[in-house]
Amino acid sequence: xxxxxxxxxxxxxxxxxxxxxxxxxxxxxxxxxxxxxxxxxxxxxxxxxxxxxxxxxxxxxxxxxxxxxxxxxxxxxxxxxxxxxxxxxxxxxxxxxxxxxxxxxxxxxxxxxxxxxxxxxxxxxxxxxxxxxxxxxxxxxxxxxxxxxxxxxxxxxxxxxxxxxxxxxxxxxxxxxxxxxxxxxxxxxxxxxxxxxxxxxxxxxxxxxxxxxxxxxxxxxxxxxxxxxxxxxxxxxxxxxxxxxxxxxxxxxxxxxxxxxxxxxxxxxxxxxxxxxxxxxxxxxxxxxxxxxxxxxxxxxxxxxxxxxxxxxxxxxxxxxxxxxxxxxxxxxxxxxxxxxxxxxxxxxxxxxxxxxxxxxxxxxxxxxxxxxxxxxxxxxxxxxxxxxxxxxxxxxxxxxxxxxxxxxxxxxxxxxxxxxxxxxxxxxxxxxxxxxxxxx
Amino acid sequence: xxxxxxxxxxxxxxxxxxxxxxxxxxxxxxxxxxxxxxxxxxxxxxxxxxxxxxxxxxxxxxxxxxxxxxxxxxxxxxxxxxxxxxxxxxxxxxxxxxxxxxxxxxxxxxxxxxxxxxxxxxxxxxxxxxxxxxxxxxxxxxxxxxxxxxxxxxxxxxxxxxxxxxxxxxxxxxxxxxxxxxxxxxxxxxxxxxxxxxxxxxxxxxxxxxxxxxxxxxxxxxxxxxxxxxxxxxxxxxxxxxxxxxxxxxxxxxxxxxxxxxxxxxxxxxxxxxxxxxxxxxxxxxxxxxxxxxxxxxxxxxxxxxxxxxxxxxxxxxxxxxxxxxxxxxxxxxxxxxxxxxxxxxxxxxxxxxxxxxxxxxxxxxxxxxxxxxxxxxxxxxxxxxxxxxxxxxxxxxxxxxxxxxxxxxxxxxxxxxxxxxxxxxxxxxxxxxxxxxxxx
Numbered sequence: 020x021x022x023x024x025x026x027x028x029x030x031x032x033x034x035x036x037x038x039x040x041x042x043x044x045x046x047x048x049x050x051x052x053x054x055x056x057x058x059x060x061x062x063x064x065x066x067x068x069x070x071x072x073x074x075x076x077x078x079x080x081x082x083x084x085x086x087x088x089x090x091x092x093x094x095x096x097x098x099x100x101x102x103x104x105x106x107x108x109x110x111x112x113x114x115x116x117x118x119x120x121x122x123x124x125x126x127x128x129x130x131x132x133x134x135x136x137x138x139x140x141x142x143x144x145x146x147x148x149x150x151x152x153x154x155x156x157x158x159x160x161x162x163x164x165x166x167x168x169x170x171x172x173x174x175x176x177x178x179x180x181x182x183x184x185x186x187x188x189x190x191x192x193x194x195x196x197x198x199x200x201x202x203x204x205x206x207x208x209x210x211x212x213x214x215x216x217x218x219x220x221x222x223x224x225x226x227x228x229x230x231x232x233x234x235x236x237x238x239x240x241x242x243x244x245x246x247x248x249x250x251x252x253x254x255x256x257x258x259x260x261x262x263x264x265x266x267x268x269x270x271x272x273x274x275x276x277x278x279x280x281x282x283x284x285x286x287x288x289x290x291x292x293x294x295x296x297x298x299x300x301x302x303x304x305x306x307x308x309x310x311x312x313x314x315x316x317x318x319x320x321x322x323x324x325x326x327x328x329x330x331x332x333x334x335x336x337x338x339x340x341x342x343x344x345x346x347x348x349x350x351x352x353x354x355x356x357x358x359x360x361x362x363x364x365x366x367x368x369x370x371x372x373x374x375x376x377x378x379x380x381x382x383x384x385x386x387x388x389x390x391x392x393x394x395x396x397x398x399x400x401x402x403x404x405x406x407x408x409x410x411x412x413x414x415x416x417x418x419x420x421x422x423x424x425x426x427x428x429x430x431x432x433x434x435x436x437x438x439x440x441x442x443x444x445x446x447x448x449x450x451x452x453x454x455x456x457x458x459x460x
Numbered sequence: 461x462x463x464x465x466x467x468x469x470x471x472x473x474x475x476x477x478x479x480x481x482x483x484x485x486x487x488x489x490x491x492x493x494x495x496x497x498x499x500x501x502x503x504x505x506x507x508x509x510x511x512x513x514x515x516x517x518x519x520x521x522x523x524x525x526x527x528x529x530x531x532x533x534x535x536x537x538x539x540x541x542x543x544x545x546x547x548x549x550x551x552x553x554x555x556x557x558x559x560x561x562x563x564x565x566x567x568x569x570x571x572x573x574x575x576x577x578x579x580x581x582x583x584x585x586x587x588x589x590x591x592x593x594x595x596x597x598x599x600x601x602x603x604x605x606x607x608x609x610x611x612x613x614x615x616x617x618x619x620x621x622x623x624x625x626x627x628x629x630x631x632x633x634x635x636x637x638x639x640x641x642x643x644x645x646x647x648x649x650x651x652x653x654x655x656x657x658x659x660x661x662x663x664x665x666x667x668x669x670x671x672x673x674x675x676x677x678x679x680x681x682x683x684x685x686x687x688x689x690x691x692x693x694x695x696x697x698x699x700x701x702x703x704x705x706x707x708x709x710x711x712x713x714x715x716x717x718x719x720x721x722x723x724x725x726x727x728x729x730x731x732x733x734x735x736x737x738x739x740x741x742x743x744x745x746x747x748x749x750x751x752x753x754x755x756x757x758x759x760x761x762x763x764x765x766x767x768x769x770x771x772x773x774x775x776x777x778x779x780x781x782x783x784x785x786x787x788x789x790x791x792x793x794x795x796x797x798x799x800x801x802x803x804x805x806x807x808x809x810x811x812x813x814x815x816x817x818x819x820x821x822x823x824x825x826x827x828x829x830x831x832x833x834x835x836x837x838x839x840x841x842x843x844x845x846x847x848x849x850x851x852x853x854x855x856x857x858x859x860x861x862x863x864x865x866x867x868x869x870x871x872x873x874x875x876x877x878x879x880x881x882x883x884x885x886x887x888x889x890x891x892x893x894x895x896x897x898x899x900x901x
Contacts, residue, residue, distance in 0.1 A: 295481055
């Protein structure tokens with residue numbers, strides 16, 4: 020028996036190694052490969068590991084008694100509606116309530132222009148489905164949300180990053196990128212932006228720049244997709260005015276109850292110009308027929324009967340304390356040469372390592388030292404981000420955040436010793452799609 | 461002012477007529493246009509109309525008290541899990557329970573090969589996403605499920621219908637179609653089939669043909685996608701053995717709790733060969749991150765604490781009575797020249813009108829007479845079905861079914877008079893995508 024035959028037999032015996040369909044997938048499936056990072060995150064979910072990787076909201080802060088009562092009441096009063104199919108656009112009353120939530124950010128909109136989706140992730144998927152042919156350009160901040168990049172890649176979009184600084188997207192960079200792409204004859208379909216407490220960078224687009232970004236996109240005929248899951252979770256003063264508030268025809272706004280209530284219902288939405296909304300509803304029906312009536316009515320019941328504004332305030336205070344804890348720990352413990360952003364809301368700090376260090380190479384060592392983070396490369400479509408990592412403070416208790424930062428600082432110090440001895444830190448691991456699972460997105 | 465300018469202004473004033481994005485959509489969005497049939501279904505949802513159009517299960521037959529208790533208990537005991545993000549593949553315990561359900565149809569499978577989806581509609585969407593490049597061929601029964609055709613069209617697949625008779629898909633026709641496509645050099649990606657109590661035709665693939673269909677597809681290297689929402693809702697004896705039970709590597713099986721429990725949780729699943737399952741999970745994460753934990757745990761809790769097999773029996777008895785009622789009424793009331801199928805389970809009867817009649821043209825008249833159905837053309841990708849209509853008996857009470865058939869028979873009789881007077885029935889309305897909303901799919 021030749022070695023090749025033997026190899027063939029042993030993998031067949033294992034059952035799961037040979038993909039009989041390998042030559043039959045669609046072109047878009049080529050990029051659907053799990054990264055080796057995922058295995059590490061499985062380890063990172065052990066209780067002894069402090070995970071600064073996850074983007075999970077701290078749902079323990081919810082009034083579980085009240086939620087239990089309201090879902091029971093929902094089944095008793097409206098069970099046959101909650102358990103039945105609903106409309107593709109979503110429950111009409113919930114859409115009214117969503118308009119009320121958006122009003123907090125200056126948005127005046129009618130329920131008829133809202134489509135309820137399976138989390139704002141699905142809104143992103145449907146918008147991409149409607150607008151993107153393979154090769155079309157999407158502009159996105161660099162870095163940008165890993166889950167959005169995964170979706171854009173699934174539709175074979177070409178993502179072009181636009182520079183960001185501590186005040187968010189840089190308007191001049193946006194204008195230059197658009198002009199340069201126009202010169203190359205490339206078609207820009209939309210700008211994807213997370214203006215508030217950006218995931219992963221933690222920075223916020225300031226008010227002056229919002230006007231500029233809208234103007235630039237309007238002039239260039241570029242649709243703006245405003246993804247705003249964290250907008251109500253600012254630590255200072257009133258929520259910022261949404262981009263959508265000043266340009267109803269030029270912006271598709273994506274919202275979510277995942278961070279202001281709970282992700283477990285998977286209720287998000289898109290607010291879109293009327294014609295786009297029509298297409299979204301048809302795309303929604305083709306994708307899932309309709310969202311869960313039960314989930315939608317439960318969220319509606321929560322908004323109607325619970326002090327939801329107070330609950331958001333509770334979340335804000337809780338996350339503010341954790342942000343403070345993380346920033347203080349970073350300040351006290353991180354070695355010289357590390358820098359990081361200072362978020363005014365949301366869940367994330369974006370750290371930049373000293374020259375010569377590679378965050379993905381460091382991750383296995385960090386997990387061995389019982390701390391996890393998300394390496395920076397997953398947040399770029401172009402391979403950037405090797406010196407970056409996303410640290411989240413939303414889920415661990417403050418004393419665990421301090422301990423996590425302490426462990427991470429120790430790992431980075433060791434890496435610096437290696438770098439100073441051998442001229443480089445740990446070798447980068449081989450590449451792959453750095454999409455962590457949904458629990459850390 | 462020219463007439464053209466005036467026209468432009470008045471439509472702008474109406475606000476919703478001009479689509480500023482018309483030249484920016486993806487190619488796949490071109491087919492996303494609502495049909496005029498939708499407006500009629502809005503009328504058909506009025507209480508005075510007997511809807512034989514909807515595919516809504518009769519959830520009133522559920523033990524609402526028990527469901528209310530179990531969701532309250534779920535929040536009390538496992539609230540922080542139910543309200544949190546879950547894994548992209550779906551809750552591990554629910555996937556075990558799903559394997560137990562599938563065992564009723566002879567399927568032996570591991571929970572690791574199951575992916576929980578937002579209804580089986582999403583499983584269909586994800587399978588299509590993974591396999592279909594524009595122009596790829598999907599084989600499907602003629603007629604086939606309208607929601608599947610919508611999804612296939614959204615991915616720009618080319619659907620080729622295979623003939624069906626009272627015993628389901630015709631194996632000889634399948635073999636011929638595959639051979640003919642091969643001669644044309646066209647690429648068949650999968651066969652989409654609903655073997656049990658097919659939607660819309662109500663027919664079932666017999667046991668002998670199941671083996672033949674698997675053999676033909678295996679030899680041709682064509683994946684089988686077995687969509688089986690109604691398999692446990694047969695009126696005679698034990699459930700049929702699933703195609704998947706005899707070919708684990710060649711079949712992707714789609715299941716759903718929408719008809720055996722309730723559609724309101726939107727819990728369906730795909731069981732796939734291992735490598736395909738990997739891609740499904742990644743596609744799922746890119747589409748929605750994860751399904752609702754709350755929905756999944758509620759279904760799991762229901763299966764763990766309630767007599768779900770008894771409940772399915774209750775549904776079976778209830779639908780059997782309604783099927784009997786409909787068949788008896790059709791027999792007694794329909795004019796000569798009409799014919800229809802005799803389903804042994806599921807929700808639907810497929811009727812064929814006499815020569816010269818057009819079901820879509822009849823629909824407005826029927827709605828005026830307070831009865832609704834779904835015209836046949838929506839169930840074909842190739843414009844066939846003008847003489848067909850789908851009649852569903854799942855939702856209306858038996859006396860309403862009788863009354864609905866009586867009204868429909870009256871309308872058809874009038875049409876026959878028109879035909880015999882003028883040589884043709886009511887003129888067909890203009891075409892469009894005949895996708896009814898999710899409540900009637």
